[in-house]
Amino acid sequence: MSGPAIWSEAEARLLNALLDEIVPASADGRVPAAGALGVAEHLASSAEDDPALAALFREGLAHAARLAEERGAAFEALDAAKRIGVLEALEREAPEVFTALLRHTYMGYYSRADVRPHFGLSDRPTQPEGYELPEDDPDELADMLAPVRARSRCYRPT
Amino acid sequence: MSDDPVDVLIVGAGASGAAFAWSLLGSRMRILCLEQGPLITDAAFPSRNPDYELSRYAEFSCDPNVRRLPQDYPINAEDSPITPVNFCAVGGSTINFLAHWPRLHPSDFRARTLDGVADDWPVDYATLAPYYAQNDRNMGASGLPGNPAYPPYEPPLPPLPLGKLGRTLARGFNRLGWHWWPSDAAILSRDYDGRAKCVNAGTCDLGCATGAKASVNTTYWPVLLRAGVELRPNCRVREITLDENGMASGVLYHDPEGRLQRQRAELVVLACNGIGTPRLMLNSKSKLFPDGIANRSGLVGKNLMFHPLTGISGVFDEPMEGFKGPMACSILSQEFYETDPSRDFVRGYGLHASRWTTPMTWALGGFGVDKPIAWGSEHRHLMDEVYPYSAGLTVVTEDLPRESNTVTLDSELTDSDGIPAPRITYTVDDNTKKMIAHGEACAEEALLAAGAKRVTGGGREVWWRAGWHQMGTACMGNDPARSVVNAWGRCHDVRNLFIVDGSIFVTAGAVNPTSTIQALALYIGDSILKNIGNLFD
Numbered sequence: 200m201s202g203p204a205i206w207s208e209a210e211a212r213l214l215n216a217l218l219d220e221i222v223p224a225s226a227d228g229r230v231p232a233a234g235a236l237g238v239a240e241h242l243a244s245s246a247e248d249d250p251a252l253a254a255l256f257r258e259g260l261a262h263a264a265r266l267a268e269e270r271g272a273a274f275e276a277l278d279a280a281k282r283i284g285v286l287e288a289l290e291r292e293a294p295e296v297f298t299a300l301l302r303h304t305y306m307g308y309y310s311r312a313d314v315r316p317h318f319g320l321s322d323r324p325t326q327p328e329g330y331e332l333p334e335d336d337p338d339e340l341a342d343m344l345a346p347v348r349a350r351s352r353c354y355r356p357t
Numbered sequence: 358m359s360d361d362p363v364d365v366l367i368v369g370a371g372a373s374g375a376a377f378a379w380s381l382l383g384s385r386m387r388i389l390c391l392e393q394g395p396l397i398t399d400a401a402f403p404s405r406n407p408d409y410e411l412s413r414y415a416e417f418s419c420d421p422n423v424r425r426l427p428q429d430y431p432i433n434a435e436d437s438p439i440t441p442v443n444f445c446a447v448g449g450s451t452i453n454f455l456a457h458w459p460r461l462h463p464s465d466f467r468a469r470t471l472d473g474v475a476d477d478w479p480v481d482y483a484t485l486a487p488y489y490a491q492n493d494r495n496m497g498a499s500g501l502p503g504n505p506a507y508p509p510y511e512p513p514l515p516p517l518p519l520g521k522l523g524r525t526l527a528r529g530f531n532r533l534g535w536h537w538w539p540s541d542a543a544i545l546s547r548d549y550d551g552r553a554k555c556v557n558a559g560t561c562d563l564g565c566a567t568g569a570k571a572s573v574n575t576t577y578w579p580v581l582l583r584a585g586v587e588l589r590p591n592c593r594v595r596e597i598t599l600d601e602n603g604m605a606s607g608v609l610y611h612d613p614e615g616r617l618q619r620q621r622a623e624l625v626v627l628a629c630n631g632i633g634t635p636r637l638m639l640n641s642k643s644k645l646f647p648d649g650i651a652n653r654s655g656l657v658g659k660n661l662m663f664h665p666l667t668g669i670s671g672v673f674d675e676p677m678e679g680f681k682g683p684m685a686c687s688i689l690s691q692e693f694y695e696t697d698p699s700r701d702f703v704r705g706y707g708l709h710a711s712r713w714t715t716p717m718t719w720a721l722g723g724f725g726v727d728k729p730i731a732w733g734s735e736h737r738h739l740m741d742e743v744y745p746y747s748a749g750l751t752v753v754t755e756d757l758p759r760e761s762n763t764v765t766l767d768s769e770l771t772d773s774d775g776i777p778a779p780r781i782t783y784t785v786d787d788n789t790k791k792m793i794a795h796g797e798a799c800a801e802e803a804l805l806a807a808g809a810k811r812v813t814g815g816g817r818e819v820w821w822r823a824g825w826h827q828m829g830t831a832c833m834g835n836d837p838a839r840s841v842v843n844a845w846g847r848c849h850d851v852r853n854l855f856i857v858d859g860s861i862f863v864t865a866g867a868v869n870p871t872s873t874i875q876a877l878a879l880y881i882g883d884s885i886l887k888n889i890g891n892l893f894d
């Protein structure tokens with residue numbers, strides 16, 4: 200995948216690999232990981248509107264690259280355990296950067312219409328169609344509430 | 358814009374301002390409302406966009422410090438574990454509110470007499486009951502009559518569906534023999550008054566494009582505009598002005614171009630919510646009132662109350678489908694609402710079965726929280742195996758008034774017109790902390806009784822972005838030394854200045870406040886009409 204313009208190709212590769220670790224693919228494989236799904240584009244567009252955020256992301260990428268080098272290779276070339284080690288170290292050493300990365304990854308991932316159906320939600324906007332929710336049968340509701348009604352009043356006299 | 362004096366000038370076009378204006382419609386008074394926010398239509402609501410959830414963290418956040426729109430005022434909440442949230446537009450915070458619609462209990466108006474804490478209100482439940490009912494008709498409220506937690510009343514529309522989540526939790530309460538009832542909601546369960554019923558979209562905080570949720574821009578405002586009430590959006594009031602007799606003469610406000618204008622009025626009515634109203638009063642300094650208008654008691658901005666809350670969730674065997682149906686309104690247990698001398702706290706709390714929210718918000722920590730969940734394989738586990746199977750209970754506690762919980766003016770922060778912004782200084786008191794501990798334990802018991810395999814959450818932490826309800830900052834009372842307004846909302850110190858929002862609450866109860874805020878606003882309007890002959894005596 201080509202990287203969004205705001206990052207170099209190397210940064211984009213690193214970012215995609217980081218995103219794949221942050222939100223991996225679902226166990227059934229039906230929902231791809233965040234990097235594979237293109238969530239980097241969401242991060243890029245958020246950063247474009249917000250220079251402070253862009254700086255945080257860039258700092259995070261540089262920091263992750265350093266941590267990977269300390270483990271002997273580019274992040275993408277490390278084995279899974281070492282990649283997780285890099286992220287754990289980033290979380291410990293740069294919590295502000297890491298939280299920003301998590302927040303924006305989750306926002307980019309879960310704002311996608313093609314991810315929502317995995318959780319039972321519609322891929323449509325919630326309005327105007329909404330969801331089917333059957334009305335409660337009044338008799339059944341009355342049965343459910345019978346023990347509550349049977350109690351004496353439960354507010355204090357004044 | 359004309360400076361012709363109006364009879365009644367209302368500041369704020371939200372829940373309370375709209376209801377109050379309605380109460381004067383028969384009077385032929387010339388009514389003007391100034392609102393700092395714009396007039397928005399349902400086409401602007403993000404629930405119609407494919408990436409609707411993103412708006413919750415941007416221009417449709419309930420947090421003005423996140424939205425940062427020109428019509429918003431920033432709020433410095435560095436000294437508070439809870440940050441106030443709102444919306445600034447015609448409709449006020451009812452644009453993004455969740456429309457849960459419980460009333461206060463009769464005992465809430467008598468905390469001093471019954472429990473020896475806080476103060477009694479100068480009005481009681483019986484006085485407000487007809488106004489609650491009128492407002493329920495005006496807004497279109499749904500609910501089931503017969504709740505043993507209240508004196509009898511009948512919502513105009515039948516209850517909303519409980520949904521799978523509500524039914525599951527109700528079984529738990531029944532197993533324990535605890536009170537629960539289908540939630541009252543200011544949401545239509547049937548088509549009503551030209552508005553369509555709820556389609557169970559579940560994102561009520563992103564604006565209800567269907568119009569089923571009773572935002573006052575869909576309920577009161579169309580009626581008010583047809584009746585000739587003048588509404589000026591994008592007009593922010595800077596200061597309430599005084600005449601030589603110490604009566605309010607009108608206001609200074611910034612027009613949509615930011616220019617300062619003067620508007621004269623016979624009556625000035627504040628409806629800016631529990632933070633905006635004391636802020637405006639504190640910003641209205643004069644020789645007569647160097648500490649802010651109508652503040653001889655020193656209580657303007659004091660006694661700020663929220664409803665500190667926390668949540669516990671249970672993980673069940675089947676998907677709970679919590680994203681279907683109005684977010685906040687399913688069932689409500691008031692088993693622990695009234696004072697019980699055997700507990701280590703006075704007053705009480707409610708257990709609210711909120712529906713579960715959409716995946717992004719869950720991944721970011723939940724509605725009202727700002728703490729992203731775990732990443733990596735744990736993330737997948739939480740999202741795939743916990744989120745869909747979860748149902749939660751929110752512990753909504755009563756906050757007691759304390760003078761140390763305050764709204765003051767920030768020395769540096771301002772809004773886009775350069776007006777000093779509010780600063781919040783607030784701590785959660787020990788009584789509330791005990792309620793939260795008790796509530797977490799009981800919520801856990803109820804979830805397990807309902808069949809949860811395990812429970813998560815709690816830890817005694819109150820939610821941060823949950824200052825939804827703002828009360829007490831210009832309280833009512835009969836004694837001018839211990840209150841700001843009298844029993845019908847008139848400032849003791851300035852007899853043509855009225856307050857109609859939640860600032861005037863004496864206590865907070867442990868329920869969402871808006872049905873009470875509006876009932877009070879209608880009552881105050883009626884009282885003005887009844888006292889019109891000697892209004893300023």
Ligand SMILES: Cc1cc2nc3c(=O)[nH]c(=O)nc-3n(C[C@H](O)[C@H](O)[C@H](O)COP(=O)(O)OP(=O)(O)OC[C@H]3O[C@@H](n4cnc5c(N)ncnc54)[C@H](O)[C@@H]3O)c2cc1C
Nearest residue numbers: 369371372373393445449450455456457594630858869871
């Ligand atoms: C996310 C969220 C969920 C909520 N859920 C519920 C719920 O389920 N049930 C419930 O009962 N309540 C709920 N609430 C609270 C409810 O919205 C408020 O209690 C209610 O709207 C308060 O009415 P109000 O008229 O006092 O203030 P608002 O409705 O907030 O209106 C005040 C208006 O005054 C304007 N204003 C302020 N200052 C100025 C000024 N200087 N000049 C001009 N205009 C000004 C503001 O722009 C605003 O439009 C919720 C609130 C939020 C934010």
Ligand code: SF4
Nearest residue numbers: 555556558559561565
């Ligand atoms: S759930 Fe109902 S009330 Fe809430 S936004 Fe959807 S249609 Fe409106």
